[in-house]
Structure formats: C-alpha cells, structure tokens
Amino acid sequence: MNRRSSFFVLALWLAVGCAKPPPPPDLSGGRPIAVLPPNNRTGDPLAVAGTSFLDRYAFHAERVTVGDVLAGEARFLLAERGIAVIPRETLARALDGRTPQSASAAAQIAAHAKLDALALYLEIRRWEPDAPVHPAFVIVGLSASLVDPASGKVVWQFDRRPAPVATPGEVTLENAYETAARKVIAEILSPFGK
Numbered sequence: 001m002n003r004r005s006s007f008f009v010l011a012l013w014l015a016v017g018c019a020k021p022p023p024p025p026d027l028s029g030g031r032p033i034a035v036l037p038p039n040n041r042t043g044d045p046l047a048v049a050g051t052s053f054l055d056r057y058a059f060h061a062e063r064v065t066v067g068d069v070l071a072g073e074a075r076f077l078l079a080e081r082g083i084a085v086i087p088r089e090t091l092a093r094a095l096d097g098r099t100p101q102s103a104s105a106a107a108q109i110a111a112h113a114k115l116d117a118l119a120l121y122l123e124i125r126r127w128e129p130d131a132p133v134h135p136a137f138v139i140v141g142l143s144a145s146l147v148d149p150a151s152g153k154v155v156w157q158f159d160r161r162p163a164p165v166a167t168p169g170e171v172t173l174e175n176a177y178e179t180a181a182r183k184v185i186a187e188i189l190s191p192f193g194k
Contacts, residue, residue: 020190021144021158021187021188021189021190021191022156022157022158022191023191024146024156024191024192025146025155025156027083027118027192027193030084031084031116031117031118032083032084032085032086032116032117032118033078033083033084033085033086033117033118033119033120033146034085034086034091034110034115034117034118034119034120035071035074035075035078035085035086035091035120035122036071036091036095036099036100036106036109036110036119036120036121036122037067037071037095037098037099037100038066038067038070038071038099038122038123038124039067039099039100039101039102039121039122039123039124040065040066040067040124040127041123041124041125042124042125042126042127044127045065046065046066046067046124046127046177047063047064047065047174048064048065048066048068048069048174048177048178048181049062049063049064049174066124066127066177066180066181067122067124069177069178069181069182070122070124070142070181070184070185071088071122072088073181073182073185073186074120074122074185074189075088077185077186077189077192078189078192078193080193081189081192081193082193083192083193084117086115086117091115094113094114094115095109095113096113100119100121102121102123103121103145103147103154103157104147104152106119106121106145106147107119107147107148107149107151107152107153108149108152110147110149111149111150111152115149117149118146118147118148118149118155119146119147119148119149120144120145120146121144121145121146121147122142122143122144123142123143123144123145124140124141124142125141125142125143125162126139126140126141126142126162127139127140127141127177127180128162129167129173129176129177130164132173133171133172133173134170134171135167135170135173135176136166136167136168137164137165137166137167137180138164138165138167138176138177138180139162139163139164139165140160140162140163140164140165140180140184141160141161141162141163142160142184142188143157143158143159143160144156144157144158144160144188144189145157145158158188160184160187160188165179165180165183165184166183167179167180
C-alpha cells in the first residue's frame, strides 16, 4: 500500500469508525480506579521496548508492551484529571501477575485482591500498523470497561471499533505503537474528569 492510498484509508476509517465515548459514572465520591493490566487478544506481543539484543543483554532493559503503555497512560491521565488511582506498585502486589480475560474476570480479580476501587479493564482487540517502517497509522480496536468489584457490574463501557490512529513522523514500529497508545487512551478517557 503506498502513502496516498494509506491516507485515503485513514480518512475513510476516521469518518466511519470513530465514536465519542459515553459519559463516565459519577466519580465525585472519591472512589479510586485500579487500572488493571490490559488483555491483549491480538496474538502479537506488541513490544515497544526491551526486545532487541542490546536491550536484553547490554542494557538489561525491561520489556515494555503496548499494554504497559496503555495502562501507564491511563493512570497518568486519570490522576492528572483529579481522579484517585491505585499506584502501579500496589496494584502489582495485589494482582500477583494476573491479567483479566474479561470485564467480569476483572471484577473478580479486583474483589479477590480486596481493592476498594473501580477496576478499569482494557482489551486490545486489534493493533495493526500499515507498514513495518515509517508507519503512517496503526489500526486500533480496543474496549474499555469500568467495573464495580463489589457487585460485578459494568458501570461504564466503551468499544472503539477498529480505526486508524495517525502516527505521523514515526520511523519505527515501536515509536508508532507508543504514539497510537497515547492517542487512543486520551480519546477513550476524554470524558473523565472534565
């Protein structure tokens, strides 16, 4: 696919695939949000850093995935908007390496960990760049659910249909993935804390 047709596809997907997230539930009570590790259903590890020979053996860099970027960006944006967020370290200890496979599993995991917080469950359904080098966009399909662990009910949900996210100027796939992850989280969480 050449650049011109890539931009045409991008424009078409933007016109058809974008929807505005619904308003979030009332969070004025100060109840925090626990951003759970995203469930990657793509079958691809979606690595952003830490996978090259130099990263692993020379720099001993930690492996970072798109899911890590999505969760980190969600925690940052929510906190920036005045919403209490369970710290990553506290959450990591409580979850003991478990990643939810559904919104109901997210509620069960959060309840079992005794988290007094709403659980934000993210599911990566599609993550596909238009090119392996100099990607102009990444097609992203993602869902987000906010669940109440006490009742197991989903109190807010948004499904982002697969649509391109522009990554202009990015040379590597890893950088394009980071850019797309940040843009998508900003889009999904745009109604929170306005």
